[in-house]
Amino acid sequence: MFAKNLIEYWVPAASSYAHDIDFIFDLVFWIVIAFWFLLVEGVFLWLIVHFRKKDGKKAQYITGEMKHEKRWVSYPHYVIMACDVLIVVVAIQVWYKVKQDAPPPDETVRIVAQQWAWSFVHAGPDGKLDTADDIKTVDELHLEVGKTYQYKLEARDVLHSFSVPVFRLKQDAIPGRIVTGWFKPIKTGTYDIQCAEICGFGHGLMPGKVIIETPEQHMAWLGSHGMSMAAGE
Amino acid sequence: MSAAARPIATTRSSAGMPTGRLAVWWVIASEIVIFGGLIGSYVMFRLSHDAFTQQAAHTNTWIGTINTLVLLTSSLAAVLGHKYADAGDGPKAARQLYLTALGGFTFAFIKFVFEWPHEISEGFTISSSTFWSFYYTACGIHAAHVIAGVTIMLFIAPQAKKGIDLQRVELIGLYWHFVDVVWIFLFPLLYIAK
Amino acid sequence: MVVQHAEHHDEHAHHPKESWFKHYFLSTDHKIICFQYMFTGMAMALVGGFFAYVFRMQMAFPGQHVPGWGLVTPADYNMLITNHGAIMIFWVAMPVLIAAFGNYLIPLMIGADDMVFPRINRLSYQIFLLSAIILVSSFFVKGGGFAGAWTMYPPLSAKAQYSMTGDGSTVFVLAVALEFVAFLLGGINFVTTAMNSRAPGMSAYDIPMVVWMIVIASILFMASVGPLIAGAIMLLFDQRLGTAFFDPNRGGDPILWQHLFWFFGHPEVYVVLLPAVGMVAEIITTFSRKKLFAYGTVLHTAILTGVLSFTVWAHHQFVAGIDPRMANIFTVTTLIISIPIAEMMFVYVATLYGGSITLSTPMLWALGFIGSFLIGGVTGIFLGSSGADIYLHDTYFVLAHFHYTFFPIAIIGTYAGVTFWFPKMFGKMMNDTLGKIHFWLTFIPFNCIFIPLFFTGMLGDHRRIFDYSNFSELSTPMLEHLRAFATLSLIVMLFAQLIFIYNFVTSLLWGPTAEQNPWKSNTLEWTASSPPPHGNWPTLPTVYRGPYEYSHPDRKEDYWPQNVPS
Numbered sequence: 001m002f003a004k005n006l007i008e009y010w011v012p013a014a015s016s017y018a019h020d021i022d023f024i025f026d027l028v029f030w031i032v033i034a035f036w037f038l039l040v041e042g043v044f045l046w047l048i049v050h051f052r053k054k055d056g057k058k059a060q061y062i063t064g065e066m067k068h069e070k071r072w073v074s075y076p077h078y079v080i081m082a083c084d085v086l087i088v089v090v091a092i093q094v095w096y097k098v099k100q101d102a103p104p105p106d107e108t109v110r111i112v113a114q115q116w117a118w119s120f121v122h123a124g125p126d127g128k129l130d131t132a133d134d135i136k137t138v139d140e141l142h143l144e145v146g147k148t149y150q151y152k153l154e155a156r157d158v159l160h161s162f163s164v165p166v167f168r169l170k171q172d173a174i175p176g177r178i179v180t181g182w183f184k185p186i187k188t189g190t191y192d193i194q195c196a197e198i199c200g201f202g203h204g205l206m207p208g209k210v211i212i213e214t215p216e217q218h219m220a221w222l223g224s225h226g227m228s229m230a231a232g233e
Numbered sequence: 234m235s236a237a238a239r240p241i242a243t244t245r246s247s248a249g250m251p252t253g254r255l256a257v258w259w260v261i262a263s264e265i266v267i268f269g270g271l272i273g274s275y276v277m278f279r280l281s282h283d284a285f286t287q288q289a290a291h292t293n294t295w296i297g298t299i300n301t302l303v304l305l306t307s308s309l310a311a312v313l314g315h316k317y318a319d320a321g322d323g324p325k326a327a328r329q330l331y332l333t334a335l336g337g338f339t340f341a342f343i344k345f346v347f348e349w350p351h352e353i354s355e356g357f358t359i360s361s362s363t364f365w366s367f368y369y370t371a372c373g374i375h376a377a378h379v380i381a382g383v384t385i386m387l388f389i390a391p392q393a394k395k396g397i398d399l400q401r402v403e404l405i406g407l408y409w410h411f412v413d414v415v416w417i418f419l420f421p422l423l424y425i426a427k
Numbered sequence: 428m429v430v431q432h433a434e435h436h437d438e439h440a441h442h443p444k445e446s447w448f449k450h451y452f453l454s455t456d457h458k459i460i461c462f463q464y465m466f467t468g469m470a471m472a473l474v475g476g477f478f479a480y481v482f483r484m485q486m487a488f489p490g491q492h493v494p495g496w497g498l499v500t501p502a503d504y505n506m507l508i509t510n511h512g513a514i515m516i517f518w519v520a521m522p523v524l525i526a527a528f529g530n531y532l533i534p535l536m537i538g539a540d541d542m543v544f545p546r547i548n549r550l551s552y553q554i555f556l557l558s559a560i561i562l563v564s565s566f567f568v569k570g571g572g573f574a575g576a577w578t579m580y581p582p583l584s585a586k587a588q589y590s591m592t593g594d595g596s597t598v599f600v601l602a603v604a605l606e607f608v609a610f611l612l613g614g615i616n617f618v619t620t621a622m623n624s625r626a627p628g629m630s631a632y633d634i635p636m637v638v639w640m641i642v643i644a645s646i647l648f649m650a651s652v653g654p655l656i657a658g659a660i661m662l663l664f665d666q667r668l669g670t671a672f673f674d675p676n677r678g679g680d681p682i683l684w685q686h687l688f689w690f691f692g693h694p695e696v697y698v699v700l701l702p703a704v705g706m707v708a709e710i711i712t713t714f715s716r717k718k719l720f721a722y723g724t725v726l727h728t729a730i731l732t733g734v735l736s737f738t739v740w741a742h743h744q745f746v747a748g749i750d751p752r753m754a755n756i757f758t759v760t761t762l763i764i765s766i767p768i769a770e771m772m773f774v775y776v777a778t779l780y781g782g783s784i785t786l787s788t789p790m791l792w793a794l795g796f797i798g799s800f801l802i803g804g805v806t807g808i809f810l811g812s813s814g815a816d817i818y819l820h821d822t823y824f825v826l827a828h829f830h831y832t833f834f835p836i837a838i839i840g841t842y843a844g845v846t847f848w849f850p851k852m853f854g855k856m857m858n859d860t861l862g863k864i865h866f867w868l869t870f871i872p873f874n875c876i877f878i879p880l881f882f883t884g885m886l887g888d889h890r891r892i893f894d895y896s897n898f899s900e901l902s903t904p905m906l907e908h909l910r911a912f913a914t915l916s917l918i919v920m921l922f923a924q925l926i927f928i929y930n931f932v933t934s935l936l937w938g939p940t941a942e943q944n945p946w947k948s949n950t951l952e953w954t955a956s957s958p959p960p961h962g963n964w965p966t967l968p969t970v971y972r973g974p975y976e977y978s979h980p981d982r983k984e985d986y987w988p989q990n991v992p993s
Contacts, residue, residue: 007818010886011900024814037805040776041798047779048794051715052786058985059978060781064721064774073721073773080769084762087812092755094814099751115589158583159681161746161821165887165900168818172747174682175582176675179748192900194889196746196821198576200589201502204892241967242539242624252543255619259649263611266653270690274657274672274683282678360669363678370664 007168014191014212015167016184020094022168027090031083098169102182105150109141113153113160113173116202118193125222135225139208141193144218148184161196164210170196185212257404261411264378268415271374275367275422288364290427291357296348297424300340301416304379307336308413311406318393318402326402327394330386333409337383341376368423375419378412455545456961458852461531463552465845467559468522474563475514478507480921482893487914489894502591504893505574510566512577513599516699517606518559520837524702525648526555526610528844529617529641531852535952535959536635538626538968538990542616551612558605565598573599576891578688581673581681585665597666604659607652614645626951626990628970632722633989635950635974639726640705644698647733651694658687685747689740696832697736701729703840704771707793710847711775713948714790715782716985718975720774728767728774735764745816754813761811768804772797783978783985787946788862792843795870796835803831806881821891824884827877834873842869842927849934850941854957857938861930868923875916879909947986950974954990 005013005022006029013019051059062069108129110121120141124133129152135142143149153162155173163170167183193208213221243252279285314329349369359369382405389401451459477495484491485499492498499507530548534541542548566572570592575583579600587593621642625634661672662684671677673684712719719725738760745754775797784790806828809815819825842865849857880888883906888895895901944953951970955963968990976987 007885021814021818024812025809025818028809028812028815032805032808037801040772041801044776044779044794044798044801047776047782048784048786051779051782051784053783057783059716059783061718061978061980062720062781063718064777065723069777070721070724073724073770073777076773077766077770081766084765087808088759088762091758091812091814095745095751095754095758095817098814098817099754158586158589159580163821163889165818170746170817170820174675174748176681177748192887192898194887194892194898196889197580198505198583198891200583201500201505201574201591203505204501204894205897207897240539240541240543240545240962242534242541242620243543245539245624247625247629248622250623252619252623255623256544256615259615259618260611263614263649263653266650267656268653270654270657270687271660273654274661274687277683278680284678359664360671363671366661366664366670366672370660370670374660 012166012187012189012191013168014185014187014189015164015169016186017094017098018166018168018186020097024087024090024094028087031087036080036083099181102150102180103148103184105182106147108150108152109143111141111151111153111162111173112156113162113195113199113206114156115158115200116195116206118162118195118206118208135222139206141208141210142218142221143185143210143212144215145185145188145212146215148182150180150182153179153181158199159197160199160206163194163196164191165194166191167210172197185210188212188214188217251400253400253404254407257407261408264411264415268371268374268418271367271371272418272422275371278363278367279422279426282363284362285364286427288357288362289423291352291355292368292424292427293348293352294424294427296343297420300343300348301420303336303340303343304413304416307333307340308410310336311409315403315406318399321396321399323393323396323399326399327390330390330393330402330405333406334383334386334390337379337386337409341379341383344372344376371419372423375412375415378415382409382412453549455541455549457530457534457542457545457548458959460548460552461527462852464522464530464555465527467556468519468527471514471518471522471559475511475519476921476924478511478514479917482507482511483914483917485893487911489896499893501893502571502574505576505891506566506572506592506595508891509574509576509599510562510572513603514562515833515837516577516695517603518562520699520833521606521610522555523841524699524706524837524844525617525641525644526552526613528637528702528706528848529613529645531848532635532952533617533621533638533641534624535851535955535963536638536950536974537621537624537629538951538964538970539620539624540962540964540967543620543624544616547612548616551609551616554605554612555609558602558609561598561605562602565595565602568594568598570595578692579603579662579684580688581662581665581684582675585662585673587666593666597663600659600663600666604656604663607656607659610648611652614649617645618642626968626970629989632726633970633973635705636708636719636722636725637702637705640701640708640729643729643733644701647694647701647736648698651691651698651737654687655691658684682744682748685744686740689743690737692743693740694733694736696829697732699836700832701733703796703836703843704729704775706840706844706847707775707796708778709948709950710789710793710843711778711797712975712977713847713946714787714793715779715784716977717778717782718977720777720780722973722975724774725771728771731767732764732771735760735767739764739811742811742813742816745813746820758811758813762808765804765808765811772801772804788857788859788866789843789847789946791863791866791870792839792846795866796839796843799831799839799870799874800835803828803833803835806831819884821889822884823880823888823890826890827880827884830877830880834877838869838873842866845931847946848952849931850945851952851955851957851959853935853938854941855934855938856941856945857934858930861926865923865926865930868926869920872916872920872923876913876920879913883909883913944988947984949976949986949988951989954988 005026007022107123112119119138122135123129124135126133153173155175160173169183171181190209190211195206310329310332314326317326357365389405392398393402481493481496484493573592573595575590583589584596590596621638664670665672671679673679673681741757742761941957943957970989978985
């Protein structure tokens with residue numbers, strides 16, 4: 001109906017599955033808010049106005065136990081059940097795509113959350129994590145647009161949560177565990193990372209940035225960073 | 234509150250069960266959920282941690298067995314107490330209650346004077362490992378319920394001896410059977426499954 | 428039976444005049460205990476509301492001095508939101524909706540002279556009061572009050588090195604645990620009294636809906652809180668005794684806490700919902716002069732909702748690191764539970780059909796409840812859909828959703844109940860004009876606070892963040908305006924509560940005397956005097972019909988009290 005999904009009007013959709021998540025949001029909106037909520041609230045308000053006390057007019061004695069009365073509640077009820085089934089099916093499909101069905105990754109990145117900063121270990125020019133040329137950064141995650149990334153998310157102390165609104169991604173980081181997931185950036189730009197699990201006084205003081213670069217920009221970053229790493233380490 | 238000053242509400246029984254008994258079942262139900270949560274958590278840990286299971290080898294099965302027998306015997310006394318109370322025999326019911334209380338006291342005595350000090354001296358404290366954390370927490374909360382039960386019995390028994398509020402003998406007996414049942418779950422989980 | 432009555436009556440006729448202290452503080456009368464819970468709950472609401480004012484001011488004007496507080500540091504902010512949440516749920520909603528109204532209404536509505544165990548009733552309040560005092564004392568211990576959110580997730584809540592509120596964390600957990608014990612004790616009375624002490628002739632389907640709802644809520648509470656009590660003990664031991672139940676470095680599991688918490692946490696929302704929904708039933712039937720539509724359906728959906736509430740808890744944990752396959756199960760169960768609740772709402776709306784509606788103050792509140800709870804309910808669908816929740820979790824969308832459920836429950840529901848039963852409780856009438864002004868000045872600002880927050884959440888505002896200036900995407904003028912608008916609406920709403928306080932106090936002291944049944948309602952409490960004496964009636968009533976026989980075709984009067992023979 002609209003050119004863009006609702007959320008996308010305000011928040012860019014920068015990952016390959018952002019549109020899927022936006023779709024389910026929109027589906028629920030149109031079914032549950034635009035149709036059901038307005039209908040029920042409308043009927044509710046109409047009843048209040050229409051059945052205001054009028055002198056001489058007694059209220060009706062309706063038990064609600066008669067079949068023809070119960071139908072007014074049970075029929076809408078069945079339609080709601082059908083809507084719920086549709087919503088559940090779509091929701092599970094989207095969930096499966098994002099959280100269960102990870103495509104083979106082009107590269108792996110390690111994301112470490114701690115009180116109160118994000119640090120990242122990029123695979124570096126050789127494309128392999130946990131090798132000598134890995135690039136470590138604090139608060140900035142450098143990505144190449146169009147590449148499929150697997151992330152390994154860790155927490156050093158308490159629970160944190162890696163949240164990138166433009167990816168529509170969120171995943172809690174649990175100390176003592178490595179949680180894997182994936183994302184594929186489809187739009188260049190610099191966007192916010194937020195922590196989405198209260199982690200102490202500094203919970204609001206650990207903003208991060210995803211910097212999604214074109215292949216050329218990313219190559220340049222790898223190169224420049226690699227040199228300074230070699231020099232500084 | 235004397236019988237005459239009790240609300241009429243207390244004497245009714247639209248549900249067919251005397252209110253005292255209904256109340257005790259309520260208390261037991263809430264305790265089941267509390268212990269259920271604790272024991273459920275224990276089971277989850279046990280199923281996922283081998284090291285956990287290894288620690289269980291160090292509990293003292295003999296003491297556990299003796300304590301189980303003590304508790305079961307005390308439950309028998311509670312049953313007899315109920316029987317006498319139903320028959321209206323206050324003094325006999327009171328004696329059985331005192332015996333039950335003695336069993337509970339013995340249980341706690343064995344645990345706190347022999348079992349735990351020995352385990353602690355061997356280095357198995359509440360913070361030694363998650364197994365021992367569960368062991369002391371679960372047994373500790375259970376023991377607290379044993380002591381609470383004994384205390385309540387010591388209030389009910391003297392009254393029962395005088396023939397007052399005999400229905401309470403059954404009620405504390407019900408509670409005591411519950412305390413017993415919890416132990417029946419804890420004993421195999423902590424002492425036998427090694 | 429007659430002899431008992433006489434004895435009972437004489438017992439009180441010769442009762443020596445109680446001292447003021449004994450009457451108000453040591454009473455075992457269920458009506459006094461109601462007031463104790465109600466006023467304690469309202470006092471705690473002032474604390475929780477003040478905290479909301481402070482942190483909303485920080486949201487609207489970050490880094491500015493807040494009148495009445497000063498600068499809001501990140502530590503302050505976390506402490507304020509943590510305790511706002513905990514206070515509103517545990518020390519306002521529960522005591523007022525369940526303990527206060529439950530205590531007042533259950534004996535009166537079933538025709539009993541008091542609760543079955545008056546001394547346990549008194550004890551439950553005393554423990555509750557203690558828990559409230561302990562909670563407030565947590566603000567004054569070294570390190571300040573607990574600041575790790577009302578959900579208390581470890582390791583943050585378990586280790587002082589992370590939370591920096593070592594003592595505050597412990598005192599907080601103790602306060603919550605004691606509150607649980609108080610309500611378990613209270614539940615003994617609610618359930619046994621309602622089940623056992625009904626007036627002769629009152630069958631199960633003759634029980635007023637609010638009594639059923641409070642009973643179901645009590646059972647739900649009891650059945651769900653156990654694991655969390657176990658968890659609270661484990662958390663306390665982790666904090667103080669060096670255990671490692673939730674410490675991943677030593678074999679523990681932080682996610683275990685989450686399961687224990689939410690296994691209780693989800694049924695808990697229905698624990699507070701059902702009593703409010705019950706009170707709304709009493710009010711809309713009285714003020715539309717109509718029988719409750721399909722009493723049986725309301726009852727069965729309430730029970731079904733209660734049972735199903737045990738199957739949905741992990742929808743709070745979709746992205747928490749649970750097995751992704753589990754998430755699918757919980758999406759299904761969560762959407763399933765929306766069905767009986769929707770049916771309940773439809774039945775309430777259907778009750779209005781064919782009615783003769785008077786928009787008195789209590790009726791405005793009751794209708795306001797239905798209209799706004801609908802928003803809370805439908806927005807839950809977004810969050811229950813696992814795919815969408817990936818984006819919406821921990822944003823203000825969640826916050827707006829649960830305020831659209833909790834606020835109608837705890838605030839609108841309370842005002843509905845208070846304005847409706849005030850004449851019975853205090854023997855005076857509240858001023859209806861002031862009541863209506865208070866309603867609109869609360870209801871409209873309430874919507875003005877939380878509708879914007881749906882949008883800020885959709886646009887990326889995450890929860891529990893004290894200042895969005897660090898996030899470029901969240902420092903836009905639109906978001907700043909939305910946040911400020913929400914805060915200013917809150918200020919208006921808070922001032923409007925002064926109208927209620929004024930109305931309450933002046934009516935209590937100087938209001939017109941209330942007759943016995945000013946609303947011409949059917950249920951038994953309206954057959955006692957306003958206010959009822961100790962023991963409620965000189966002779967306890969007998970019941971001949973259900974509670975909602977309004978506008979019966981065979982009757983001239985449009986109501987038919989339950990205790991009238993025919």
